[in-house]
Amino acid sequence: MSSTLPSQHRALVLETIEAGFQVKQVPTPQPILGTAIVRIAASGVISYLREIYNGERQYPFPTPLVGGTSAIGHIAAVGPDATLLQPGQLVFVDCVVRGRDNPSVMYLPAIHEGLRDGSRKLMRDVWRDGTMAEFAKVPLENCIPLDEARLCRGLGYSLQDLMYLHYLLVPYGGLRDIKLEPGETVVVCPATGGFGGAGVQVAIAMGARVIAMGRNEKELARLKEHVKKGTLGANIETVKITGDEGTDTAALQAYGIVDAVLDFSPPAASKSTHLKSAIAVLRRGGRCSMMGLAEDVMPGFKVVLDDITLKGKFMYEREDMLQFVKILERGLFPTGKNFTDTKIFTLESWKEAFDAAAEHTGIGKSVVLTP
Incomplete structure (x- = not known):
């Protein structure tokens, strides 16, 4: 199931750490078994992302890659084995990839290849890219459904503010x-x-x-x-x-x-x-x-x-995400500026976004990139 996907899209690509990021036109990924294509509305920028991508933290990852962590977006297309996700649905894109045949394999695509041979293989050969792009291909299980009517029209959250979930x-x-x-x-x-x-x-x-x-x-x-x-x-x-x-x-x-x-x-x-x-x-x-x-x-x-x-504890489990969304949708968190003060940047302004994220930290503060 899919909507019509463009042949190419814009993405923030890191060829080498020395060269830094460039916004490039790249082929748009297509859905296959076990995957979804998400049209990205907002990609989160964590406070130390600049230190990761300039090499200061010396995180191991292969290049080239599309940068990014978790994201908020709408399903654009799904593989033939999808049973719940549908085009147009709002989702939170989880940045943690887990080995489907080995639960001990966990890593963060575009951030850190993990500590096991299995995670290194997955990052090198399968799930390498992040979400700083117009479209991203992600595992079906990494798409957490969000009730857009309840969250955005009922409680008044913007898509960008919802990125505070990460x-x-x-x-x-x-x-x-x-x-x-x-x-x-x-x-x-x-x-x-x-x-x-x-x-x-x-x-x-x-x-x-x-x-x-x-x-x-x-x-x-x-x-x-x-x-x-x-x-x-x-x-x-x-x-x-x-x-x-x-x-x-x-x-x-x-x-x-x-x-x-x-x-x-x-x-x-x-x-x-x-x-x-x-x-x-x-x-x-x-x-x-x-x-x-x-x-x-x-x-x-x-x-x-x-x-x-x-x-x-490393990050969270899928059940944690599903349960947390219920808490958010029930209105147990504040809204507006009492929820988050979000600074929004375009892909072309990635340097400014990374710098802002390093300073705009603490309770209720968030920085996002929008394609």
């Missing part, structure tokens, strides 16, 4: 993995970045009380104000990370029993003690979702003596 879904995957319950208290640390700020929104929408940790007092204040202005209520406290383990632990203890921790600590925070402080205040049987990349931060005795669960 921030919100990651913390939801971590919080669902540790089974966060309504009424529980969760520490989000650090909470002033893109994923941490989104984690605050998600945890409150799930009915939890949040203690947000961060070094930037101005951003912590903005985070708290953003939450209060929305329909989420004001169920949030903030704690400044001082760099002193005892001081931070005492500040957290002042808010009483803590049930869970959601961690997004970057590699640069490996020497920071804030995660030790957060884990130190967990109740007996508490849980910590470790979605960051900091190392050597475990308070060993606490973990053993109080039966603390530490769970690493």
